[in-house]
Amino acid sequence: MQIFTKVKVYDFMRLKFPSLILSIILFFGSIFLLATKGLNYGIDFSGGTLIQLKYDTKAPLDSIRDAFSSHEILKNASVTEFGSDNEVIVRFSGSSSDIGADIGASVKDMLKGTGNVEVRRVDIVGPKVGGELRAKALMAILISFGAILIYIAFRFEWRFALAAIISEIHDIIITMGAISLFSIDVNLDTLAAILTVLGYSLNDTIIIFDRIREGIVTSKNSDINAIINESVSATLSRTILTSGSTFIVVFILYMFGGDMINGFSFVVMVGVIIGTFSSVYTASPFLVWFKFKANDYRVKLSEKMKAKKERERERAMYEKGVV
Missing domain, CATH: 3.30.70.3400 (Alpha-Beta Plaits)
Structure with missing residues (x-):
């Protein structure tokens, strides 16, 4: 389903510096909150x-x-x-x-x-059980993050991978900062929400990065800023539909779901906003700041295709008994 019948290219990268400043303020503001105010642990983790x-x-x-x-x-x-x-x-x-x-x-x-x-x-x-649950919760987040790092490292060129990792750290820290700011009880439901945000943000970033990689091959532009603008604009319908529908659902849960689910829905609601923002204005601009060159990447892809064709040719000759 497409909202826009004709894709218009928007200049998203024009706002990369203001968005960087906003991200820095939110990121370090969240770290300050976590260091001073801390987290309000619920019964699950505090005992x-x-x-x-x-x-x-x-x-x-x-x-x-x-x-x-x-x-x-x-x-x-x-x-x-x-x-x-x-x-x-x-x-x-x-x-x-x-x-x-x-x-x-x-x-x-x-x-x-x-x-x-x-x-x-x-x-x-009990306090001992609460401490164990808190340690296991931290371990679950670290294991999930480690698995994501391994997946990204194998799937993308290193600058894509590093930009995605920075984006994920950015989203989780800011989400936890919001939890601290609004004194949301940190319990097993909140942990589930944080892991949901982690997966949602990663999925959003990877979809945009895949489109950028396709754009490098198909676009006539060599400027990475222009390619990012084209790629993000091409995924805009999908982003609005996915993020918008997810936000509406969790907002309704937050308003009418009752106190039992308020913490979960609030964290996911914040995560959807931050994850969507970071996919466009945190992860993508880092490709520019890491000096990613579209022409160099095209040459690398061309060499890979030549090597693949050569291996296929040698395999075919071997199967025919020529070699």
């Missing part, structure tokens, strides 16, 4: 207990906090609304052994005077 409560009417947050104030463990618990004003999430760093054998019944007993309350969920993760 502790999460209790979801539901009231028949609006949850009395102040009364809940007052009921917990006399308890050594629960007095520092985080009490927040969850999705609607009659549901509450209680988070604290202790475990069930700190309160009683049945933590749900103990909490419900403490809240007798606050209204008709139902304990809907109790999640408990």
Whole structure:
């Protein structure tokens, strides 16, 4: 499906320097946020207990906090609304052994005077398990990134590969900066979203790079800026349809999916925006800054084709018994 029946060539590379400045600001701003504010680890990675409560009417947050104030463990618990004003999430760093054998019944007993309350969920993760999950999450990201590096190295000429790697690092750091800025809980859902962003961004970059490689062979231009403009313009319909439809879906999930999926949808939403931007304005301009020459690449391709034809000719002679 094509949005544009006739491909018009847009001068994307005209904005490569302003986009570089924007990328630098976002990238180092994200690093600053991660270094100073850090990440807000959820129960999955930090360990502790999460209790979801539901009231028949609006949850009395102040009364809940007052009921917990006399308890050594629960007095520092985080009490927040969850999705609607009659549901509450209680988070604290202790475990069930700190309160009683049945933590749900103990909490419900403490809240007798606050209204008709139902304990809907109790999640408990020990600190050791949380630390192990955090280490495994980091390992999953590193392994995924390593596999991507190997794939890119074999598929592309080194300047393409290096530009794609820089683009991937750019996208992940900025996405994590957004997670830190908006205090999104980092849990297993967030990890899944980060890996989704990694794959989405890579796919977008590779599609544009493949079109650039085709453009080098078919285009009459020798200027890499002009070839990039032609190639990105040729993929513009695909980019708008793919990125636009993905963004609409995750935006709807973010608005109406509830608090359970808000973190995942927010991270993917940010990742779609950053990934689409970086494919055009981060990965592609680096080919120019790495001094990639279209004519040199054409000569290299021509030599490869000659060598391939020569091998085929020698194989044919061998099969006929000439050699």
